[in-house]
Amino acid sequence: MIKLEPYNSISKTESLIAEAAVQYGPLSGYLGGESKGGYYVEKLEADWCETFGCKHAIAVNSATSGLLAACVAADIRQGDRVITTPYTMSATAATPQFLGAEVVFQDIETSHYCLNPANSVLTDAKPRAIIATNLFGHPADLVALRTMNKAILIEDNAQAPFAMQYGKYTGTIGHIGIWSMNVHKHIQCGEGGICGTNNDGTEPKCNAETALNKVTQHQRKTDHQDATWSH
Numbered sequence: 241m242i243k244l245e246p247y248n249s250i251s252k253t254e255s256l257i258a259e260a261a262v263q264y265g266p267l268s269g270y271l272g273g274e275s276k277g278g279y280y281v282e283k284l285e286a287d288w289c290e291t292f293g294c295k296h297a298i299a300v301n302s303a304t305s306g307l308l309a310a311c312v313a314a315d316i317r318q319g320d321r322v323i324t325t326p327y328t329m330s331a332t333a334a335t336p337q338f339l340g341a342e343v344v345f346q347d348i349e350t351s352h353y354c355l356n357p358a359n360s361v362l363t364d365a366k367p368r369a370i371i372a373t374n375l376f377g378h379p380a381d382l383v384a385l386r387t388m389n390k391a392i393l394i395e396d397n398a399q400a401p402f403a404m405q406y407g408k409y410t411g412t413i414g415h416i417g418i419w420s421m422n423v424h425k426h427i428q429c430g431e432g433g434i435c436g437t438n439n440d441g442t443e444p445k446c447n448a449e450t451a452l453n454k455v456t457q458h459q460r461k462t463d464h465q466d467a468t469w470s471h
């Protein structure tokens with residue numbers, strides 16, 4: 241067996257930028273109300289929008305938090321049905337379930353092992369949302385999935401930055417997309433994620449800009465009756 245040597249993927253340039261961010265001062269603009277990042281976090285969000293072609297991008301502490309923000313933005317609640325793939329990382333299904341939704345697993349196709357849009361469960365189940373994972377760098381059939389049942393399409397794009405479909409980057413084709421910047425991902429910062437959207441709130445309740453605020457409002461509840469949001 242080939243032994244893979246550990247290596248540090250963080251370049252000198254990245255070290256210098258990290259140093260500049262620390263020297264800059266305020267790392268976060270979060271002051272208990274609106275969630276805003278510090279200068280470098282806002283710059284990351286703006287650069288992300290420009291690079292991937294989405295109108296809004298919010299930096300979060302993990303793609304799991306991004307999925308949760310996306311589910312909150314899509315107004316997924318107790319009793320809603322959410323369709324997703326069984327062949328993914330656990331957070332894809334755990335986040336809608338966390339909000340009380342019924343998660344229905346759907347078959348995958350046999351070429352790239354992503355959600356198969358040509359299946360009767362998708363057309364019959366009337367889901368509130370479909371969460372499609374772009375697996376191992378390959379897109380699910382997002383265009384087909386986006387038009388199904390008027391459901392909100394959330395793209396779990398944790399594993400597929402820079403993948404494209406019909407000339408658009410994955411993560412921007414569904415109503416909301418998430419990216420992971422965990423240490424083992426293509427673009428990493430130790431732990432981190434992005435939740436992005438092209439929606440301005442004109443389509444059904446999925447303006448990701450308001451999502452994070454909704455999440456933090458939950459977080460600030462003192463009774464924590466429905467869940468602990470302290471991640």
Ligand SMILES: Cc1ncc(COP(=O)(O)O)c(C=O)c1O
Nearest residue numbers: 302303304329331398420421422
């Ligand atoms: C498909 C998929 N979704 C979600 C996640 C969660 O990402 P994070 O570790 O940033 O929370 C991962 C990470 O492994 C993933 O591969």
